[in-house]
Amino acid sequence: MSDQIYITGHKNPDTDSICSAIAYAELKRSLGINAIPMRCGETNEETNFALEKFGYQSPELVEDVKEKSIVLIDHNESNQSPNGIEEAEIVEVLDHHKINFNNSKPLIFFSKPVGCTATLVYEKYLEAKVALTKNVAGILLSAILSDTIVFKGPTTTVSDVEIAKTLAKIANITDLEKFGIELKKQKASLFGKSATDLINSDLKEFNFKDKKVAIGQIEIVENSEFESRKKEILTELQKIKEAKNLSLIAFMATNIIEMGTTLLCVGETEIIEKAFHKKVAENSVYLKNVMSRKKDIVPPLEKAFS
Amino acid sequence: MSDQIYITGHKNPDTDSICSAIAYAELKRSLGINAIPMRCGETNEETNFALEKFGYQSPELVEDVKEKSIVLIDHNESNQSPNGIEEAEIVEVLDHHKINFNNSKPLIFFSKPVGCTATLVYEKYLEAKVALTKNVAGILLSAILSDTIVFKGPTTTVSDVEIAKTLAKIANITDLEKFGIELKKQKASLFGKSATDLINSDLKEFNFKDKKVAIGQIEIVENSEFESRKKEILTELQKIKEAKNLSLIAFMATNIIEMGTTLLCVGETEIIEKAFHKKVAENSVYLKNVMSRKKDIVPPLEKAFS
Numbered sequence: 355m356s357d358q359i360y361i362t363g364h365k366n367p368d369t370d371s372i373c374s375a376i377a378y379a380e381l382k383r384s385l386g387i388n389a390i391p392m393r394c395g396e397t398n399e400e401t402n403f404a405l406e407k408f409g410y411q412s413p414e415l416v417e418d419v420k421e422k423s424i425v426l427i428d429h430n431e432s433n434q435s436p437n438g439i440e441e442a443e444i445v446e447v448l449d450h451h452k453i454n455f456n457n458s459k460p461l462i463f464f465s466k467p468v469g470c471t472a473t474l475v476y477e478k479y480l481e482a483k484v485a486l487t488k489n490v491a492g493i494l495l496s497a498i499l500s501d502t503i504v505f506k507g508p509t510t511t512v513s514d515v516e517i518a519k520t521l522a523k524i525a526n527i528t529d530l531e532k533f534g535i536e537l538k539k540q541k542a543s544l545f546g547k548s549a550t551d552l553i554n555s556d557l558k559e560f561n562f563k564d565k566k567v568a569i570g571q572i573e574i575v576e577n578s579e580f581e582s583r584k585k586e587i588l589t590e591l592q593k594i595k596e597a598k599n600l601s602l603i604a605f606m607a608t609n610i611i612e613m614g615t616t617l618l619c620v621g622e623t624e625i626i627e628k629a630f631h632k633k634v635a636e637n638s639v640y641l642k643n644v645m646s647r648k649k650d651i652v653p654p655l656e657k658a659f660s
Numbered sequence: 661m662s663d664q665i666y667i668t669g670h671k672n673p674d675t676d677s678i679c680s681a682i683a684y685a686e687l688k689r690s691l692g693i694n695a696i697p698m699r700c701g702e703t704n705e706e707t708n709f710a711l712e713k714f715g716y717q718s719p720e721l722v723e724d725v726k727e728k729s730i731v732l733i734d735h736n737e738s739n740q741s742p743n744g745i746e747e748a749e750i751v752e753v754l755d756h757h758k759i760n761f762n763n764s765k766p767l768i769f770f771s772k773p774v775g776c777t778a779t780l781v782y783e784k785y786l787e788a789k790v791a792l793t794k795n796v797a798g799i800l801l802s803a804i805l806s807d808t809i810v811f812k813g814p815t816t817t818v819s820d821v822e823i824a825k826t827l828a829k830i831a832n833i834t835d836l837e838k839f840g841i842e843l844k845k846q847k848a849s850l851f852g853k854s855a856t857d858l859i860n861s862d863l864k865e866f867n868f869k870d871k872k873v874a875i876g877q878i879e880i881v882e883n884s885e886f887e888s889r890k891k892e893i894l895t896e897l898q899k900i901k902e903a904k905n906l907s908l909i910a911f912m913a914t915n916i917i918e919m920g921t922t923l924l925c926v927g928e929t930e931i932i933e934k935a936f937h938k939k940v941a942e943n944s945v946y947l948k949n950v951m952s953r954k955k956d957i958v959p960p961l962e963k964a965f966s
Contacts, residue, residue, distance in 0.1 A: 452765060453767070460756060464770055
């Protein structure tokens with residue numbers, strides 16, 4: 355292993371995974387560590403918008419991290435990590451998700467239940483007494499607004515909001531809400547996207563007991579466009595379920611304005627009914643106030659499987 | 661769950677598990693959190709010596725933590741946790757061991773590869789800007805000297821040594837080494853102890869692949885007494901292996917003066933040979949410079965099983 359370390363978020367990277375990787379690598383480099391941010395997949399429109407606004411380019415695409423030294427951010431479950439993670443050396447984890455981690459060597463593992471990894475990256479800057487540039491503040495702010503759904507998501511904590519306000523000052527963003535909605539809307543249009551692209555844009559795999567489950571999520575700003583695509587998306591979900599040999603695949607279309615999720619599901623859909631005490635009709639169920647895969651979907655689903 | 665939280669180390673508690681639990685609970689209480697330290701087993705002579713010297717009593721014995729809110733310190737693997745942990749709510753983890761952890765809800769998880777949890781507890785006092793009393797410093801110092809084998813163990817880091825020096829000043833301990841050896845010797849005599857007690861004094865279970873393995877450790881200051889007990893200990897290891905349905909049980913007698921370990925093993929002993937490239941004769945092998953279960957035994961053994 356070289357003394358170079360790669361900082362990576364999860365597969366199907368979101369704004370937090372990309373922006374936190376860039377900002378955390380900058381902090382490490384300012385502390386004399388040879389750290390470079392990477393991505394293991396395409397960035398989405400929302401992330402591109404944030405990067406462009408604050409003068410950054412997409413981090414290096416690394417297809418396989420075999421034999422590299424790796425800092426995992428914004429995830430800790432190996433099935434969400436880049437390819438080759440089993441043969442990489444994980445030197446650190448910085449995350450805000452549930453933990454399902456196994457490593458034979460002790461390492462720095464820091465996780466806190468806040469709304470966004472970027473909130474923790476900001477804390478690391480504070481700890482190290484390193485000042486944030488305007489642009490680093492801007493991408494960290496974008497990540498927080500993205501992950502907390504402009505503070506509407508249930509994972510939002512007081513820390514996320516306070517730190518976002520501080521970052522907004524440094525980044526010279528006067529209207530936080532307005533910037534947040536502008537950012538979120540980049541990704542919320544389904545126009546011109548194939549069903550495959552929609553599902554794969556943010557699909558995560560989980561192992562609940564011995565069952566393989568995948569849960570995807572998109573954000574939408576109005577329902578009619580999504581309703582007209584349902585059938586096509588369900589056909590694609592069925593294909594992915596078979597190809598990946600899943601027990602269940604669920605797909606959340608979360609309306610960030612009306613604050614609710616239409617959940618499409620294929621496979622053992624009775625588990626969905628058990629978890630949410632609602633009838634699934636034609637592979638679809640509407641869940642009011644459900645915004646977060648991590649907080650609103652994964653825990654009841656994991657419980658229902660157990 | 662009540663708003664009371666219990667802070668607990670691992671089964672067969674050592675000085676770090678007990679002293680760090682007491683000190684971390686004191687910190688939490690000074691921050692307005694209703695935290696109480698607990699133990700899930702008998703304390704050993706070394707721990708009792710440290711507690712007595714600095715005016716503490718053994719923490720409350722809790723046999724089952726079902727439905728309690730729990731902070732895990734000095735371990736993270738559930739098979740090392742108190743009984744009932746599956747039905748408890750884990751709210752935080754503070755540890756320095758390898759990670760094998762699974763929890764459906766995000767929580768504060770902080771782990772760093774230092775020699776002792778007490779080193780991290782000291783850092784938490786610093787972070788919270790809470791001053792340490794002489795007695796808290798004394799028990800944290802005892803834990804560091806114990807876990808690092810008076811700085812001779814391979815897990816010792818610069819942080820452990822620096823923080824121990826700072827703690828010694830606060831605790832008014834002038835000769836660190838002398839105090840450390842006095843402390844370690846409390847536990848190092850085998851006199852008057854049954855083979856069962858020796859093995860169970862610090863026995864930890866691991867799952868390597870699908871194999872259940874237990875590894876125990878004692879510290880000794882001279883070999884002859886141990887040599888004369890070998891046969892009796894092997895008989896007892898065989899019994900435990902059968903009772904617990906283990907693939908392998910290993911028992912380390914670590915001489916802290918000559919810095920080496922006699923390893924007794926029962927079960928799939930060929931794995932020991934594979935892991936350490938040494939012949940096991942009559943269920944015994946001597947491993948020079950091997951001091952630490954965590955650093956010297958578990959990683960090569962886990963690799964050999966995989």
